[in-house]
Amino acid sequence: MKIAVMGAGAVGCYYGGMLARAGHAVTLIGRPQHVAAIRREGLWLDTQSFQARVELDASESPSAVAGAQLVLFCVKSTDTESAGAQIAPHLAADALVLSLQNGVDNAERLQAGLRQQVAPAVVYVATEMAGPGHVKHHGRGELVIGPEAARDDIVALFRAAGVPLQVSDNVVGALWAKLILNCAYNALSALAQLPYGRLVQGVGVEAVMADVVQECLAVAAAAGVDVPGDTREAVRRIALTMPTQFSSTAQDLARGKPSEIDHLNGYVLRRGAALGVPTPVNRVLHTLVRLVEAGRHPAQAAV
Structure with a gap:
């Protein structure tokens, strides 16, 4: 082909x-x-x-x-x-x-x-x-x-x-399951510049990830999306199956490139606002990554 x-x-x-x-x-x-x-x-x-x-x-x-x-x-x-x-x-x-x-x-x-x-x-x-x-x-x-x-x-x-x-007959749910993994890991890996295996060993990291997952699941439920599987267990296992991986957001920031954070935690933030679901932890992670990007790309600070 x-x-x-x-x-x-x-x-x-x-x-x-x-x-x-x-x-x-x-x-x-x-x-x-x-x-x-x-x-x-x-x-x-x-x-x-x-x-x-x-x-x-x-x-x-x-x-x-x-x-x-x-x-x-x-x-x-x-x-x-x-x-x-x-x-x-x-x-x-x-x-x-x-x-x-x-x-x-x-x-x-x-x-x-x-x-x-x-x-x-x-x-x-x-x-x-x-x-x-x-x-x-x-x-x-x-x-x-x-x-x-x-x-x-x-x-x-x-x-x-x-x-x-x-x-899968539920590819939308599968997309959300992957989005939640990205929301849990990408910003934290980027801000700390750590691979997943070392990231989860940080004090308080697992609790922050749990909060991110809870917010994402609440937004998905409000949107009528059925997220398949045990999302919390899937998040836990990522650090075991990909211990040396830096998130794509971490790689972008390390190379001075704009990231996809607006389409990850930022997407959850926007959908949550539209559906009346609070997403304070996603908001903080999105804001921090955008601040780092703005410092490296001043012209994008107002985007």
């Missing part, structure tokens, strides 16, 4: 690399330094179970989605609309666009600007770009999709590539 990855950062490179290694024609669309390295040497896929140099195409241009039957949409939540507009003129009429993004409303926002089918995928993977063209995998790697995206060929290609795939 011909596959394009729009936004070939850590998540996009990991899944694109796994699919290319399985024999699919994959094009990564990303930043110049990564594109140059991949064109020159291939993608270095450094996982917990194997290391491999994978040959695939790479481009800086959104037009490289042309002809792809499957597009993995992996840009930051803040760039959803703009990146969607960039690929819209080039998408094949029958392309399936999978949103592999943090947050709960990206697929909906993306669908508003595209004629092609857009479906959300919930991503559970710990990964980072360790250098140009070098993706480092720290743990997990499963995806959750809804029935609307669960075509036989899509399910088969991911599973054959070694990517665990679950089909």
